[in-house]
Structure formats: structure tokens, C-alpha cells
Amino acid sequence: MAEHLAQARTGLRALPRNIWATGLTSFFTDISSEMILNILPLFLANVLGVRTSVIGLIEGVAEATSSLLKVFSGWFSDRLRARKGLAVAGYALSAFSKPFFYFANSWGLVAAIRWADRVGKGIRTAPRDALVADSVREENRGLAFGFHRAADTAGALVGILIALLVVWLAQRGAAQLSRSTFQTVVLISIIPGVLGVLTLALGAQDVPVKGGAERPRITFRGLGHRFALFMLIVGLFDLGNSSDAFLILRAQERGLNVVGVLGMLATFNLVYTLVSTPAGSLSDRIGRKRVIIGGWLVYGAIYLGVALARAGWQVWLLYALYGVYYGMAYGTTRALVADIVPEHLRGTAYGTYNAVLGILDFPASLL
Numbered sequence: 001m002a003e004h005l006a007q008a009r010t011g012l013r014a015l016p017r018n019i020w021a022t023g024l025t026s027f028f029t030d031i032s033s034e035m036i037l038n039i040l041p042l043f044l045a046n047v048l049g050v051r052t053s054v055i056g057l058i059e060g061v062a063e064a065t066s067s068l069l070k071v072f073s074g075w076f077s078d079r080l081r082a083r084k085g086l087a088v089a090g091y092a093l094s095a096f097s098k099p100f101f102y103f104a105n106s107w108g109l110v111a112a113i114r115w116a117d118r119v120g121k122g123i124r125t126a127p128r129d130a131l132v133a134d135s136v137r138e139e140n141r142g143l144a145f146g147f148h149r150a151a152d153t154a155g156a157l158v159g160i161l162i163a164l165l166v167v168w169l170a171q172r173g174a175a176q177l178s179r180s181t182f183q184t185v186v187l188i189s190i191i192p193g194v195l196g197v198l199t200l201a202l203g204a205q206d207v208p209v210k211g212g213a214e215r216p217r218i219t220f221r222g223l224g225h226r227f228a229l230f231m232l233i234v235g236l237f238d239l240g241n242s243s244d245a246f247l248i249l250r251a252q253e254r255g256l257n258v259v260g261v262l263g264m265l266a267t268f269n270l271v272y273t274l275v276s277t278p279a280g281s282l283s284d285r286i287g288r289k290r291v292i293i294g295g296w297l298v299y300g301a302i303y304l305g306v307a308l309a310r311a312g313w314q315v316w317l318l319y320a321l322y323g324v325y326y327g328m329a330y331g332t333t334r335a336l337v338a339d340i341v342p343e344h345l346r347g348t349a350y351g352t353y354n355a356v357l358g359i360l361d362f363p364a365s366l367l
Helices: 002-012 017-037 040-047 050-079 085-104 107-134 139-169 179-203 225-238 244-253 258-288 288-308 314-338 343-366
Strands: none
Touching: 017 085, 017 107, 017 139, 017 179, 017 288, 040 050, 040 107, 040 139, 050 085, 050 107, 050 244, 050 343, 085 107, 085 139, 085 179, 107 139, 107 314, 107 343, 139 179, 139 258, 139 314, 179 244, 225 343, 244 258, 258 288, 258 314, 288 314, 314 343
């Protein structure tokens, strides 16, 4: 992996402006999002007294209700032959909805704000992924998606560290999160959220899309049998996943306080960041499938360990290693999508990919 890390660093210099712009946008956006979302389950449970099953329901509905938008936004970007405008609109909606968490006093209001945030993600995700794929050659696609995931996750790491600092200064070793601390985090999150929108709006540009003389209709036939088989396999795997919120609550059940949980999440994101770029570069050389399968094997081992864990430090260590799975699988699967579908249908393909996984997250979060 050290060799591939060195190769990845060399290759990063050749990545085009769009990759850096989308990466920085995700970096700033995830600072804003992860400051809030990683302590949101604690806010719901500790402040509002919401049951774990309801927390899972909120997460499942938030993801599932935005999923169909991913298909339409991806298809619409194919039809417009332009990705940037839709991506900027989606990022803007998310950035301007999250500040309303400051006023949340019921789980219903939290669910509504979370839904609006995920609608923004539903609008932006497929066009953004298609823009990344459009901007690089196939031999650098794994590296580009790996870098994007690394930038995204580095933002998550910074966001968690900021939240950790706020919680530490406000509550020290308190076992539960307070409302005032949560509200402080929400206010700070506004700044990077706005920076993310501005970075994409000013830094990226659309890339001419080749092929497909006619404006595409909403159809999945043109995506091909390889894509259908890929979605079947990935969908079955995702159906067996549960919400990461359950792992966070599991850590708290096993004795970690709020600061300990945030430290665990920070370490997870550090591992995720460090693994993503070299894993993407590795997939350019040995093939996407091998890297993805390796990540899935890591996932299975982690969940088995969490089920058997009896102490908070054990969950902390396992969740940190969970970043290896994310780093190997997430960027690489997105690169594989671009490999197996026609260029002029990439928006539809990414919309379908993200929509199917989002819909499956709903029953998975309740299992």
C-alpha cells in the first residue's frame, strides 16, 4: 500500500481543476454536516428522549425520501448535458436547511430538517459524481474518486474535531449531550457550509459529454446488463447493512462518554481519509472488484467484532478500523459505475446507484 500511496501522491498533481473543486466542496460541506450529524443521535436520545427505533426511522426516512430525487437529478443532468448547476443547487439546499437544527425541540422537527438536508443531497449527488467521472480518463478514475472520498472524509474528520472541542470546552467529561452544546455546534457549522457552496459555484465547470445524440429519456435499458448485475450484488450487500447511528449508540452503551464517542468518530475518519486515495489508485492497477471485495470482507469482520464487544474501548477500536472498509469500497464502487455504463448516461447510472442504495438503507436501518 505504501507504493500505491506514493503513486497516488504523484498522480494527484495531474488531477484537473474540477476534481479539486468538487473535493474541496465536499471537504467544507462535510465539516458542516459531520459537526452536527455525528452528535445528532446523541441529541435525539439524550436531550429529546427519543427511542433508538425512532432514531433509526428518522435516518431511514431521510435517506429513502431523497433517493428518487437522485434518479431524476442524474437523468436531468444527462438531459441537460450539464452537471454543475444541479450540484450547486443541491449543496445550497443542504447548507441553508441545517441551521434550523438550532430550533429543534421535537423529533418531528428534526426529521423534517434532516429530510430537507437529504433532499439537497439527492439533488447534488448523481450530477457531482458524473462530473467527477467526466473530468478524468479511465486510468485515473479510481484515483479521482479516491481523492474525492479522502477530501470528503477529511472534512468529516475536521468537523468531528471541532464538535469534540466544543463538547470538551462546554461539558468536559459529561456522559450526555446538552441542548446548549448542540446549538453551539449548529451555529459554527454555518460557515463551512456556505464555503462549500461558493467553492463549487466558482471553481468548477461543466465538461462536454460525448455520445447520445438524442436527449435521453428516463430508461434503464441503456445502462446494460453489467450494470444491472452490479446493482443486484451491491444492493444485496447494502440490504444487510445497518445505520452507523446504531454503532455510535452501541459505543455509548458500552461505556464511552460523549467525548469518547467523538474521539472514536475522529479516528474512523482519519483512517478513512488515509485509505481512500491509495485504495482508489490501487483499483486503477489491480481492478475495482478485488478492492471492493476486500473492503466487504473487512466490513463483515468489523460487525462481528462489534456484536461480541463488551467494553467501550473495543467498540472504539473496531469503529476506527471501520474506516478501512469505507476507504476501500466507497470511492472504488463509484469509479466502477463509470467503467461499465455509456458516458452520456452516467448521470442516470449514478442516480440509480445512489437511489437504490438509499431506498435499501430504510429497511436496513430498521433491521
